[in-house]
Amino acid sequence: MSNGLVYTYVSTPAPQITALAPVQGSTAGGNAVVVSGSAFTGATRVSFGGAAAVYRVDSDGQITVTAPQHAAGSVDVTVTTPRGTSNVVGYTYVSVPAPHITGLVPVEGPTAGGNGVVVSGSAFSGATLVSFGGVAAVFTVDGDGQITAVAPQHAAGLVDVTVTTANGVSNAVGYTYVPAPVVNSVDPGLGPVAGGNTVTIYGTDLSLTNSVTFGPGTGTNLAVTSDNEITVTAPPGTGTVVVTVTTPGGSSPSDQGNPYYIYVPVPHITSIAPDHGPTSGGTGVLISGSGLTFIDDVSFGAGPAASFAPISDDQVVATSPAGPAGTLTVTVHSPGGTSNGLSFTYEP
DSSP, X not given: OOOOOOOOOOOOOOOEEEXXXXXXXXXXXXXXXXXXXXXOTTOOEEEETTEEOEEEEEETTEEEEEOOOOOSEEEEEEEEETTEEOOOEEEEEEOOOOOEEEEEESSEXXXXXXXXXEEEEEOOTTOOEEEETTEEOEEEEEETTEEEEEOOOOOSEEEEEEEEETTEEOOOEEEEEEXXXXXXXXXXXXXXXXXXXXXXEEEESOTTOOEEEETTEEOEEXXXXXXXXXXXXXXXXXXXXXXXXXXXXXXXXXXXXXXEEEEEOOOEEEEEESOEEETTOXXXXXXXXXXXXXXXXXXXXXXXXXXXXXXXXXXXXXEOOOOOSEEEEEEEEETTEEOOOEEEEEEO
């Protein structure tokens, strides 16, 4: 009589669902749902209302599922293994609108990016992407109606900004990347320390100028003539300063073009030698004082000198014009203003 071998049949349970988390989601699907229960090992299908879902078996007691797209309403969720199909647990699909943008603040910025942009609208909760012309931005969802994004770097021009959530992609709203301005030249390039004179600035990308500074001082009465030209009233100042133009694209650099402006003090004269000459003119006169470097006129009474030339900041040589006998006042002028007067006598 042979020895017998015993084969034991084991009763393996069918899968059992005890809970879903969450129990509802958007009709667009795409959200993660954790299915809790037992006997999930070897699962071959997870169904949401008859639609197969993408899933991962985390353990015998848990499956993580990506909810498939489905019409609004309650559906049955089941898990199938080789041992059978689980009990039915309800999951509700809710119709949730796609995100919608109503505005951007600001609507323009520098090509270098890095500035904050507030995106206003609705249905922003759960946003997964904010795009500026196809470039992903770093962002924070402040609330269902607001996102604060950091504009990424982008080439100059108009781009579409969109917000993406699990419920879809928003409408597109325009945002303009603006190149930084450049100051090529300043005319005049010098003026009085008191300011108040009109200065024309030539350059590129100037049309959106919102501020012009002369060193630490801010110009006034800004007027944009074209993308290459603006005018502004110079503020008070001293010395040589950099003129900086600011637009939404940034501030003009000091190492491009010729953005310098010189503040010229009012000239002051202390002596004239000689202080007399013939009515026929032609007398060479040495005028001494201060602030004489940029002298652009020497006057003998109401008439201009026959000629003049600054020697230094302290001296100017001039040739007297013809004039009537008598004493008149000599003054010098520069972009800083008109000096005090000293007497010069014409002798017959």
